[in-house]
Amino acid sequence: xxxxxxxxxxxxxxxxxxxxxxxxxxxxxxxxxxxxxxxxxxxxxxxxxxxxxxxxxxxxxxxxxxxxxxxxxxxxxxxxxxxxxxxxxxxxxxxxxxxxxxxxxxxxxxxxxxxxxxxxxxxxxxxxxxxxxxxxxxxxxxxxxxxxxxxxxxxxxxxxxxxxxxxxxxxxxxxxxxxxxxxxxxxxxxxxxxxxxxxxxxxxxxxxxxxxxxxxxxxxxxxxxxxxxxxxxx
Numbered sequence: 001x002x003x004x005x006x007x008x009x010x011x012x013x014x015x016x017x018x019x020x021x022x023x024x025x026x027x028x029x030x031x032x033x034x035x036x037x038x039x040x041x042x043x044x045x046x047x048x049x050x051x052x053x054x055x056x057x058x059x060x061x062x063x064x065x066x067x068x069x070x071x072x073x074x075x076x077x078x079x080x081x082x083x084x085x086x087x088x089x090x091x092x093x094x095x096x097x098x099x100x101x102x103x104x105x106x107x108x109x110x111x112x113x114x115x116x117x118x119x120x121x122x123x124x125x126x127x128x129x130x131x132x133x134x135x136x137x138x139x140x141x142x143x144x145x146x147x148x149x150x151x152x153x154x155x156x157x158x159x160x161x162x163x164x165x166x167x168x169x170x171x172x173x174x175x176x177x178x179x180x181x182x183x184x185x186x187x188x189x190x191x192x193x194x195x196x197x198x199x200x201x202x203x204x205x206x207x208x209x210x211x212x213x214x215x216x217x218x219x220x221x222x223x224x225x226x227x228x229x230x231x232x233x234x
Contacts, residue, residue, distance in 0.1 A: 023096070
């Protein structure tokens, strides 16, 4: 049996994006957008319309729900969107199939894991107790935790520092191009999560990830993970 994480073949540490990577939060986002539409006597939108832009953030989702509005008017709706989302967060969301087993496999191998998301930190923290992750998640960096957010590398570098590891020994997993851009800039190897939220025009092949994975369950196997940029001492 392996006695260290290095011998297990799993990474020393993994950082994940949240929405579209670990958590299928699109149903919560849909409920939020439709509550805003209903308050204005507007017809609801469907999940297939909203789902591709969930990883792009609240402004992108508001633009889908209210396509006739200009940017300034959409920006003015962001506080309402966040307040309504906070009120129902987690009611409809669920882990993607295979995520629970993947995290268990990482933990069994001694691999630490954390979350770096562009979601506001206070909202991301509401998710952790719902999933039983308060003690399991080693670090949580939100989009407003620091002066920069993804695709800037600062959140990933800060997460690695808080975990006490070299960024080059960490792997980052995300479903959006800015996740991979941030990982490359931070000197981390990366995994493109193809099960997440993407526009038809998005081309994961062009993002520059070390590997692209179709389903979280594939990451329960050590051999599926890319090699770290900096080798772990064995």
